[in-house]
Amino acid sequence: MLSEKSRPVIEATLPVIAERINDITPDFYQRMFTARPDLMDGMFSRSSQLEGTQPKALAGSIAVFASYILAHPGRYPDEVLSRVAHKHAALGLREEEYPTVYKYLFEAIAANLGDILTPEIAEAWTEVYWLMADALIKLEKGLYAVQANNAMFAPFAIVRREETGENVVVLTLEPANAIAMTDAVAGQYVSIITKAKDGLRQPRQFTLLPSEKNQRRVAIKLDIKGEMTQILHEKKVGDLLELSNPYGDVTLGAFGDSEDQPLYLFSAGIGVTPMIAFLSELAATGSKREVIVVHADRSLTTWPLRDEMTEYVNLIENAQLVSFVEADGEGNFEGRVDISKLGVPAHASAYLCGPLPFMQGVRSQLIEAGVPGTNIQYEIFGPDQWMLHDQARG
Missing domain, CATH: 2.40.30.10 (Translation factors)
Structure with a gap:
């Protein structure tokens, strides 16, 4: 819980930090990798650094965390922290590296803010950092502890x-x-x-x-x-x-959806992979749940693992496969996914995987159809910036 001493300082400075954090984090990474080039070997993605997605994800997560604990005293943004912790664990991040991150992040903050950064402000943001870091460390320790081995x-x-x-x-x-x-x-x-x-x-x-x-x-x-x-x-x-070892929190039932809810699995392109895993689990358990699998692709020949997906759908008693294919006459429907053609009920549970514009478009349509945002889950591989926005979480 954020201390009463730090709360007014964070409230006053959050707009400034949020505005500048996207400039601060590239400097932070440059400082850290200059001092610790070994961290780029096996842990950080060079392409994500060049694209700027990793710095933006870190920047956004800190700002979201600070904003959330101001608005919800005594609570943390559990979904964001869980997503970050699983990513960290999959990369083998260890507890002893959190002081490393702190050192170079706050050097970058000090360089950016200059005289604005008073000892009082530095102390308050240090508290925010370690509240978030300690929460992540605890989650990551739990993730490591349930593995069958101790090898990263x-x-x-x-x-x-x-x-x-x-x-x-x-x-x-x-x-x-x-x-x-x-x-x-x-x-x-x-x-x-x-x-x-x-x-x-x-x-x-x-x-x-x-x-x-x-x-x-x-x-x-x-x-x-x-x-x-x-x-x-x-x-x-x-x-x-x-x-x-295996990680990831986007699993069936992890967010409270139940067998009583119709399950909609939306995928595009290589986004079929988690959907096939879900279908395999449903088939293996003899699920009676209503399952509607919706896949979008350019053509039937570009659709990866189409036969495998179809086989699993056929093994589930109440499952059906619906396709939206750009090529003329190849799918159930032509063009992009159109939720209005599916009759999605408001109490449905939906999972999305595919290119970000595809997921954003499908999610917007589902919201318009009355499906609560909390009933819609998605998976992104690599740094997840979308999670940091309310439209992806609420």
């Missing part, structure tokens, strides 16, 4: 390589040593680390697809502008990759 990353060998859709490769991996494997919950993901062309180890997150016991299976969409997906696409059977 372990070597896995590729045992199968398949292609599906357009520029999507499916890799099946098995542990290269005797490490105990944590059972993944449908919808969770792993970080995969491999070396960039200059030798720097770089992490990326991928949803876990249904697989056999003691296997991990992921689908990787080629990003022609990206740094790492091309390298991963070139991997062959027998090659080794470093995998984290």
Whole structure:
């Protein structure tokens, strides 16, 4: 809980910090990576730094946290903290690095604010930082504690390589040593680390697809502008990759939805992956729930894992598959997803995965159809800036 001493200081300075934080965080990262270049090796994504998505995500999370604890004394923004904690755990962030972040972040704040930063203001924002950091540390310790092993990353060998859709490769991996494997919950993901062309180890997150016991299976969409997906696409059977334990809080029922609610799974492109994991779980448990799977793609040939998705839908008693396809005459409907054609009831529970504009558009339509924002969940891989806005959380 924010102290009464710090509360009026944070209230007075939050507008200034919020306005300047997007300028502060790039300076913070530059300072930190200059002093600690090892943190870029295996933990931070170089492309996210270059794009600015990681700095903006950090900046936004601090501002959102401060704003939330001002408006809700005695409470924390649990959904935001959970999302951040799972991302941190998947990257192997350790408690001892929080003082590192504090040191270089507050150096950047001091440099930006100059004489504005009085000792009183510095003390108040230090309190905010450590309230947020301590909450994340506690969550991350809990996430690490339930794993079947204490390794942040372990070597896995590729045992199968398949292609599906357009520029999507499916890799099946098995542990290269005797490490105990944590059972993944449908919808969770792993970080995969491999070396960039200059030798720097770089992490990326991928949803876990249904697989056999003691296997991990992921689908990787080629990003022609990206740094790492091309390298991963070139991997062959027998090659080794470093995998984290499974993390992620976007799982069925995690947000209070129940079997009594119709379940709508909206995906576009490679966003099929968590939906296939959900469908596998529903099929395995013999669910009687009403499930409407809605997928959008350019054509049937570009639709990744279409046959697998269809097979799982057919295994669920009350499930149906609806497609919106841009190519003429190939799907149930032509063009983009149109919620008005689906008759979505207001008490429905919805999960979204796909490009951000797709998820924003579908979510807006669902809200207009009367579905509460709290009934709509989504997954983004990489730094999640959308979570920091009210339209993604409320």
